[in-house]
Amino acid sequence: MTNTATIMNSQRTISTSRFGTIAIDDDKIINMTSPFLGFPDDKEFILLPHAPNSPFWWLQSINNPELAFVVIQPALLEVSYRPKISINIQQELQISNELDQEVLIILTIPQGHPEQMTANLLGPVVINTSKKLAKQVLLDPARYNPCQPVGTAK
Amino acid sequence: MLILTRKVGESIAIGDEIKVKLLEIKGGQIKLGIEAPGQIPVHREEVFERIIEENKRAAQDIGSDLSHAANFISKRDNL
Numbered sequence: 001m002t003n004t005a006t007i008m009n010s011q012r013t014i015s016t017s018r019f020g021t022i023a024i025d026d027d028k029i030i031n032m033t034s035p036f037l038g039f040p041d042d043k044e045f046i047l048l049p050h051a052p053n054s055p056f057w058w059l060q061s062i063n064n065p066e067l068a069f070v071v072i073q074p075a076l077l078e079v080s081y082r083p084k085i086s087i088n089i090q091q092e093l094q095i096s097n098e099l100d101q102e103v104l105i106i107l108t109i110p111q112g113h114p115e116q117m118t119a120n121l122l123g124p125v126v127i128n129t130s131k132k133l134a135k136q137v138l139l140d141p142a143r144y145n146p147c148q149p150v151g152t153a154k
Numbered sequence: 155m156l157i158l159t160r161k162v163g164e165s166i167a168i169g170d171e172i173k174v175k176l177l178e179i180k181g182g183q184i185k186l187g188i189e190a191p192g193q194i195p196v197h198r199e200e201v202f203e204r205i206i207e208e209n210k211r212a213a214q215d216i217g218s219d220l221s222h223a224a225n226f227i228s229k230r231d232n233l
Contacts, residue, residue: 056227
């Protein structure tokens with residue numbers, strides 16, 4: 001007996017307010033070990049590239065069509081940023097090899113004023129890319145700005 | 155809300171792993187010492203609130219086309 005569900009296995013469709021209905025692979029789903037502050041019900045996300053050659057990614061909630069963050073690799077910003085991720089956080093994310101650890105920065109882009117975009121350097125997202133576990137980490141507020149201006153025109 | 159009175163040098167235990175000790179009272183400020191397991195984040199409340207506020211601002215829908223915003227990322231050529 002053929003079971004189409006198993007043939008199609010590990011895919012699902014989710015609805016999103018920005019991208020419509022999209023099909024995603026279950027193994028790409030990122031589980032939050034603790035939710036984003038202010039969004040306690042959103043525990044699963046997926047990283048979607050914004051566009052070819054774009055510096056941005058979307059971190060889209062699986063459960064909430066309207067919730068998505070714009071994220072960027074810190075190396076693409078005009079800031080030197082190598083925060084130390086504590087051993088406790090690495091344990092929570094089951095990071096045993098630093099190659100599995102990726103840090104992404106959430107951007108705030110004001111509607112109609114991209115030049116005023118800011119980067120949340122205080123609360124980066126740390127991801128275990130092999131186990132697909134993530135967490136927003138709070139760093140030292142004396143050192144890191146939650147809304148660092150980063151929109152530099154060329 | 156549970157309200158407890160403590161003197162300098164005395165502590166409050168929260169569960170069996172968290173201790174909050176009153177270290178000093180000076181000029182309307184008190185200094186607290188907090189002992190908690192490493193996996194329990196301890197921050198001033200306003201730091202949490204600042205992150206909540208920034209997360210909510212970041213989550214506002216600005217549409218799906220960010221190509222204009224991408225022009226303001228000067229290192230994008232490194233991609």
